[in-house]
Amino acid sequence: SGSATTVAAAVNPFAPQFRSSIFLLPREILMDAANRSEDVEQTLQTQVKAFFDSAPPLHNSHDITQKLNQFIQRNSSSSENGDARRIVCVTSGGTTAPLEQRCVRYVDNFSSGHRGATSTEYFLKAGYAVIFLCRRGSFQPFCRSLPDDPLVECFEPTNDLDIQVRNAYSETVKRAIVDHHTAVAGGHLLKLPFGTIFEYLQMLQIIAVSMRCIGTRAMFYLAAAVSDYYVPWKDMVEHKIQSGSHLLDVKLVQVPKMLSVLRENWAPLAFCISFKLETDSSILLNKGNAALEKYKMHAVVANELSTRKEQVVVITRTEKITVLRDNSESDVENPLIKLLSERHISYIKDSSR
Numbered sequence: 001s002g003s004a005t006t007v008a009a010a011v012n013p014f015a016p017q018f019r020s021s022i023f024l025l026p027r028e029i030l031m032d033a034a035n036r037s038e039d040v041e042q043t044l045q046t047q048v049k050a051f052f053d054s055a056p057p058l059h060n061s062h063d064i065t066q067k068l069n070q071f072i073q074r075n076s077s078s079s080e081n082g083d084a085r086r087i088v089c090v091t092s093g094g095t096t097a098p099l100e101q102r103c104v105r106y107v108d109n110f111s112s113g114h115r116g117a118t119s120t121e122y123f124l125k126a127g128y129a130v131i132f133l134c135r136r137g138s139f140q141p142f143c144r145s146l147p148d149d150p151l152v153e154c155f156e157p158t159n160d161l162d163i164q165v166r167n168a169y170s171e172t173v174k175r176a177i178v179d180h181h182t183a184v185a186g187g188h189l190l191k192l193p194f195g196t197i198f199e200y201l202q203m204l205q206i207i208a209v210s211m212r213c214i215g216t217r218a219m220f221y222l223a224a225a226v227s228d229y230y231v232p233w234k235d236m237v238e239h240k241i242q243s244g245s246h247l248l249d250v251k252l253v254q255v256p257k258m259l260s261v262l263r264e265n266w267a268p269l270a271f272c273i274s275f276k277l278e279t280d281s282s283i284l285l286n287k288g289n290a291a292l293e294k295y296k297m298h299a300v301v302a303n304e305l306s307t308r309k310e311q312v313v314v315i316t317r318t319e320k321i322t323v324l325r326d327n328s329e330s331d332v333e334n335p336l337i338k339l340l341s342e343r344h345i346s347y348i349k350d351s352s353r
């Protein structure tokens, strides 16, 4: 029928009425796509500039840069086996987006910091030096088996009002203090705390730029839960928002996607791993794949909120590997860090060919 012919023609680009456009179409599409990706790139650059221009400057950036340079230098001289250490920046905990400049209220992102703290311990075990960029007050390496209120629960006064470790905690406390001291005093662990999204992204940039000099020996393991939206500093009210109206009208702007900036500009040779968190497992792998493509990560670790301590999926361009913890006593981070460390070694070797 007539209408059937029309449909066939519409889907058949070789039909006579489409012939003239057949040769134009691919080039037009390409040009259009190129222009669009240039536009997207420009928009991103503009958003990134606006973000950093509007951010309240870090008050201790000089001190942070100095600590970083010393740390990187110390871990770049050859060890006993002749190799310089690999260095990983582990980000951990959630960033906050303040609603007031003199901040009383903020939007928070869920993350206890357990993943980052535990991973840091296994990275140190695997021979890495670790820059631990963590949310102030979140879980810390070597301290995760201590009770919530360690000072009053682990210690007790003696009869002459000295302090001693309670028997039940003596092994846990000793191990935490010795392991932590070994890592920090040995110069293999540098802890840098953040609170807001402004602090986090400025610090991540300083770290990435400082790590550029070690090339492929650098790894980024981005486990922090980073705000998607923020109030630009210049649009933020100075004082505490007063209650009174039943509608709080705050305009949140999208945080520019810094993962691509990290990969392309800040640390182009580093091995980069980002995390994808979802609560709906049916969309998790697709979202993980999309992040891998979009941000050109070397691997994406996909996890679902309720099972995140038992299993994760590592997605790379060629593989999808489910990583499970061995048993309820062990950590999924143990096999995960082993796998990522191996992949990092291969990446360094392949890049030096």
Ligand code: 9Z3
Pocket (backbone or CB within 6 Å): 093, 110, 111, 112, 113, 114, 115, 116, 222, 223, 224, 225, 226, 274, 275, 276, 277, 278, 303, 305, 308
């Ligand atoms: C993660 O997915 C982490 O594994 C968790 C760890 C935050 C779930 P905990 O700290 O939990 O042990 O309690 N981190 C990334 C979360 C995130 O916000 N990812 C963004 C996204 O999924 C990309 S940067 O869109």
